[in-house]
Amino acid sequence: MTLPADATTREAGSTAPGGFRRFIVERSRDSSLGLLAILLLLAVILSFVSPYFLTATNLLNIGRGIAIVGIVAVGETIVIIAGGFDLSVGSTMAAAGMAAAWLIGLGIPLPVAFAAAIAIGIAVGLANGAIISYGRINPLIATLATLAIVRGLSYVISGGRELVVSDPAFQAFGVGSVAGIPYIVILLVATFALFAWLMPRTRFGRYAYAIGSSAKAAQRAGVPVKQWRIAYYVTSGALAALAGLVFVARTGNAQPSAALGIELDVITAVILGGTSLSGGRGRIWGTFVGLLLLGVVNNGLILAGVPAFWQQVVKGVILLLAVLYDEIRRNRAEEA
Amino acid sequence: MIAGSLGSGRTALLVLTGVLSGTTLGTALAEDAAFTARPQGGIQGALLPSERSLWTYDAASGKYVVVDGDASAQYVPNLRKPSKPLTFAFAEGWAAIPFSVSINQGIYKIANDLGINIIYCDQEFKPEKAVTCAEQLSQQKPDFAIVSNWQSGAAEAIMKIYDEARIPVANIDVWHPNGIFFGADNYASGQIGGRAAGEYAKALGKCDGITIFNGINPGEGDAAAQRMAGFTDGVQEICGAVPAERIAEEILDAGTTEQALTKMTDWLTAHPEASFVVATSIDDARAAGIAKALAQNGRDGAAVGLGCDEIGVAATKAGEPGDTRFLGCVAYFPEKYPDYLMSIGLDVLDGKPVPNEVHIEHVFLDKDTIASVYP
Amino acid sequence: MATPLLELRGISKSFGPVTALDRVDLDIGAAEAIGLIGDNGAGKSTLVKILSGLYPPTAGTMRFDGREVRFGSPSDARNAGIEMIYQDLALCGDLDVAANVFLGRERRRRYGPFTFLDRPGMEKAARQVMRELGTDLEPGRIVGALSGGQRQLVAVARALQFEPRLMLLDEPTAALSTEKIRVLMGLIEQLKARGVSILMISHRFTDILHVCDRVVVVRQGQIAGEVAPHAQAPDKTMALMHALMTGDTLGAVA
Numbered sequence: 001m002t003l004p005a006d007a008t009t010r011e012a013g014s015t016a017p018g019g020f021r022r023f024i025v026e027r028s029r030d031s032s033l034g035l036l037a038i039l040l041l042l043a044v045i046l047s048f049v050s051p052y053f054l055t056a057t058n059l060l061n062i063g064r065g066i067a068i069v070g071i072v073a074v075g076e077t078i079v080i081i082a083g084g085f086d087l088s089v090g091s092t093m094a095a096a097g098m099a100a101a102w103l104i105g106l107g108i109p110l111p112v113a114f115a116a117a118i119a120i121g122i123a124v125g126l127a128n129g130a131i132i133s134y135g136r137i138n139p140l141i142a143t144l145a146t147l148a149i150v151r152g153l154s155y156v157i158s159g160g161r162e163l164v165v166s167d168p169a170f171q172a173f174g175v176g177s178v179a180g181i182p183y184i185v186i187l188l189v190a191t192f193a194l195f196a197w198l199m200p201r202t203r204f205g206r207y208a209y210a211i212g213s214s215a216k217a218a219q220r221a222g223v224p225v226k227q228w229r230i231a232y233y234v235t236s237g238a239l240a241a242l243a244g245l246v247f248v249a250r251t252g253n254a255q256p257s258a259a260l261g262i263e264l265d266v267i268t269a270v271i272l273g274g275t276s277l278s279g280g281r282g283r284i285w286g287t288f289v290g291l292l293l294l295g296v297v298n299n300g301l302i303l304a305g306v307p308a309f310w311q312q313v314v315k316g317v318i319l320l321l322a323v324l325y326d327e328i329r330r331n332r333a334e335e336a
Numbered sequence: 337m338i339a340g341s342l343g344s345g346r347t348a349l350l351v352l353t354g355v356l357s358g359t360t361l362g363t364a365l366a367e368d369a370a371f372t373a374r375p376q377g378g379i380q381g382a383l384l385p386s387e388r389s390l391w392t393y394d395a396a397s398g399k400y401v402v403v404d405g406d407a408s409a410q411y412v413p414n415l416r417k418p419s420k421p422l423t424f425a426f427a428e429g430w431a432a433i434p435f436s437v438s439i440n441q442g443i444y445k446i447a448n449d450l451g452i453n454i455i456y457c458d459q460e461f462k463p464e465k466a467v468t469c470a471e472q473l474s475q476q477k478p479d480f481a482i483v484s485n486w487q488s489g490a491a492e493a494i495m496k497i498y499d500e501a502r503i504p505v506a507n508i509d510v511w512h513p514n515g516i517f518f519g520a521d522n523y524a525s526g527q528i529g530g531r532a533a534g535e536y537a538k539a540l541g542k543c544d545g546i547t548i549f550n551g552i553n554p555g556e557g558d559a560a561a562q563r564m565a566g567f568t569d570g571v572q573e574i575c576g577a578v579p580a581e582r583i584a585e586e587i588l589d590a591g592t593t594e595q596a597l598t599k600m601t602d603w604l605t606a607h608p609e610a611s612f613v614v615a616t617s618i619d620d621a622r623a624a625g626i627a628k629a630l631a632q633n634g635r636d637g638a639a640v641g642l643g644c645d646e647i648g649v650a651a652t653k654a655g656e657p658g659d660t661r662f663l664g665c666v667a668y669f670p671e672k673y674p675d676y677l678m679s680i681g682l683d684v685l686d687g688k689p690v691p692n693e694v695h696i697e698h699v700f701l702d703k704d705t706i707a708s709v710y711p
Numbered sequence: 712m713a714t715p716l717l718e719l720r721g722i723s724k725s726f727g728p729v730t731a732l733d734r735v736d737l738d739i740g741a742a743e744a745i746g747l748i749g750d751n752g753a754g755k756s757t758l759v760k761i762l763s764g765l766y767p768p769t770a771g772t773m774r775f776d777g778r779e780v781r782f783g784s785p786s787d788a789r790n791a792g793i794e795m796i797y798q799d800l801a802l803c804g805d806l807d808v809a810a811n812v813f814l815g816r817e818r819r820r821r822y823g824p825f826t827f828l829d830r831p832g833m834e835k836a837a838r839q840v841m842r843e844l845g846t847d848l849e850p851g852r853i854v855g856a857l858s859g860g861q862r863q864l865v866a867v868a869r870a871l872q873f874e875p876r877l878m879l880l881d882e883p884t885a886a887l888s889t890e891k892i893r894v895l896m897g898l899i900e901q902l903k904a905r906g907v908s909i910l911m912i913s914h915r916f917t918d919i920l921h922v923c924d925r926v927v928v929v930r931q932g933q934i935a936g937e938v939a940p941h942a943q944a945p946d947k948t949m950a951l952m953h954a955l956m957t958g959d960t961l962g963a964v965a
Contacts, residue, residue: 052475055475057475061468061471061472061475064467064468064471065468065471065472160552160553160555160589161554161555162488162489162554162555163489164489171493174493175496200828201827201830202826202827203817203826206817206828209803209805209806209810210803210806210810210814213803213804213805214801214802214803216801217802217803217814218803218814218815220785220797220801221801221815221869222785222816223814247464250493251463251464251466251467251487251490251493252489252490252491252492253487253488253490253493255463255487255489255555257555257589258463280804280805281805298468299472302456302457302469302472303472303476305454305455307456308428308431308440308458309431311458
């Protein structure tokens with residue numbers, strides 16, 4: 001006996017006549033094309049509003065302005081794709097930045113101080129991952145706890161004091177550029193490019209989608225879910241620490257209250273970029289587009305001379321419209 | 337004498353740490369009690385009149401340079417219409433704070449009256465945003481920049497950007513390298529408030545057993561810390577030396593009444609022996625939170641606000657200090673800031689010498705006197 | 712008859728004071744399809760979980776392919792050649808067909824110290840296995856957008872990819888329409904033709920049982936008996952199964 005022919009052809013039939021359309025529908029679920037269109041529209045408007053908007057200096061300024069949030073957002077995107085959440089990134093940034101500033105102040109060579117800062121990020125990530133994987137604690141609660149603990153420890157160790165970094169090499173990392181492009185913008189783009197390239201090509205990436213989609217299914221398929229989850233939080237922690245270094249290099253100081261509340265900007269960029277809060281879906285490049293939109297809005301409001309209070313309102317409205325438009329577009333695509 | 341050596345190569349840390357030497361502000365009152373106010377001098381942003389010098393801006397090098405002349409006289413604002421169209425940049429400290437709002441409104445009003453164009457950026461009390469604002473404002477090539485950054489650690493990074501763009505800068509309340517300091521006389525304002533608190537305790541016969549509480553925030557820099565140092569000294573000038581174990585401090589870093597209330601309540605719970613507390617913090621909002629905590633926990637004493645912003649004025653007018661535990665506030669006159677700042681900008685652009693530090697004269701206002709200034 | 716593929720002897724499983732399985736003996740021959748039926752709580756699931764390595768038995772021996780085996784984990788069972796298809800199919804809806812087929816056992820390529828997914832290789836293999844199953848389902852399709860029957864195909868394809876000797880199916884028809892059940896029957900016939908043995912759980916009497924060579928009835932943790940579905944008329948088969956499930960042996964003898 002062979003397969004009942006009519007049954008399978010009917011199954012397959014849905015791909016045959018509308019195959020291309022179906023293909024587009026499935027792709028559009030994740031794509032950030034709509035957002036990109038909004039971004040371009042906004043850029044066109046702003047270039048009419050301010051003669052400074054479309055200048056090389058300003059575009060690099062936008063890049064500088066989003067570098068810190070962006071590097072953190074890469075790790076956050078991965079964690080959220082894997083069905084998790086990391087609220088502790090701001091605290092990790094502060095702790096890592098403080099550690100680096102302190103070590104540099106003691107005369108420790110830069111690479112060692114950098115490594116120590118990244119190690120702190122990795123340690124926080126390990127703690128987050130272990131608590132969530134083995135303690136079976138909800139990631140929101142677990143990372144809210146580590147947010148407080150890590151921030152608190154930064155205060156305890158520093159006595160609430162800020163540290164000023166005057167190492168010229170470190171400052172150059174924050175403000176210097178090569179061929180006119182700031183180092184931190186290069187670092188930002190490189191971080192995005194690296195992970196955008198890795199996600200579809202490695203088990204690291206594929207399992208993030210699998211675990212976020214269905215941790216149970218991944219577990220049954222033999223994926224060591226707990227270990228991979230830890231790996232994602234470690235990635236997030238390490239990238240947060242890297243962003244903490246950029247923060248210190250850029251502002252010239254490290255303080256325990258640094259990056260307070262930055263997780264909101266980070267998560268906004270991730271969600272704008274189309275990553276699903278329920279996990280399983282999202283794109284690193286989508287986050288980049290979301291981040292750019294945030295950066296352009298922030299920059300444009302200043303260039304347009306919008307008063308501070310209205311800036312917040314306008315920002316909120318633009319973000320809401322962007323998400324709404326994206327949602328409508330997606331629903332239309334799915335119904336099609 | 338010190339200002340001349342302020343090259344940008346020096347780190348902010350070195351400069352801000354300063355040296356504790358020179359003469360005292362409180363000599364006239366020193367005989368009142370067995371306490372002498374600590375001599376304060378040489379601190380950037382809190383220079384004594386004799387330590388100040390006159391500056392003009394050298395556009396070619398992007399540096400202020402010292403010129404001969406006496407800088408000790410009180411600076412008098414002189415607002416006038418500029419001879420050519422000017423653009424001033426205004427980097428606001430944080431638009432969410434009432435103190436900042438009144439400066440903001442004043443700057444826009446004067447700019448409107450004088451026909452000066454304003455470009456604007458809110459630094460949101462965040463160092464990375466302050467750097468971003470410096471980048472975005474300086475690329476628009478303003479003639480002058482008013483930078484109200486309270487993150488002293490980021491001062492050097494910010495000023496580097498304005499310096500490279502050859503934009504002269506005046507800063508508000510926090511000293512920045514190669515910027516004209518304008519603002520509060522931090523130590524003096526605290527001292528005025530401390531003396532008022534001391535007099536209040538003395539009148540109630542509570543000088544013995546008094547506890548001094550300071551709501552500090554190291555993140556706002558050494559100059560801000562001088563407010564509490566002045567307060568502590570001012571109280572002791574009236575009440576005599578207070579033992580170190582009864583001089584307390586807690587970090588209040590959110591800048592809000594709510595956090596101050598919560599943290600102060602916790603502190604009071606941990607210190608039942610503190611029955612009469614005089615207290616202050618960096619601004620009115622936090623002092624108001626401290627006062628609420630005292631009242632709610634039934635402790636005697638009073639908090640003194642620094643600034644007399646809307647919160648401070650309202651708290652001062654709210655009732656008798658015996659009930660509200662809010663004694664009054666030391667006026668920083670933020671409504672006068674714009675006159676000074678805009679005038680400084682016009683003077684600098686006209687090549688007139690301006691003191692490297694311009695200070696407001698502070699006055700303590702209580703329930704009875706406040707209405708004469710803030711009706 | 713040759714040595715059975717799987718021999719269970721005296722398999723028992725207790726959870727504290729509760730005995731879920733009580734001295735079960737069962738043989739499954741090569742390319743044989745066996746239906747396992749019984750009421751809820753009769754012990755079918757426990758038996759399948761022991762076979763798939765999720766639970767260790769409390770007592771008894773298992774021989775697979777003539778050798779005694781002990782499964783400490785699902786991967787032990789998988790390595791021995793036993794694949795499980797769960798009732799919910801255990802697919803990741805956000806991944807595409809190829810990614811699901813190879814989930815947990817991705818093909819990779821090594822470049823120096825790094826290994827990367829061999830995406831073209833997996834896609835090709837997934838297309839191949841789909842073709843063998845008689846469908847041209849695209850390996851790039853997102854599984855969440857597929858119909859129930861197509862998903863079943865993906866789950867079977869995933870199991871087949873690893874050339875199992877024995878396939879365990881947990882309630883495979885539960886979520887399917889009558890039409891899709893026909894598709895599944897076709898699949899099972901195909902598996903048998905490839906020499907794969909099948910053990911299929913069902914708690915209902917369904918048409919699907921007609922593809923089985925034997926239907927084993929479990930009741931209160933023991934094997935109550937078995938029925939050969941093709942040995943008599945369908946209604947007679949139903950009556951026999953019903954009698955075994957309810958313990959009404961008189962009816963069965965008659």
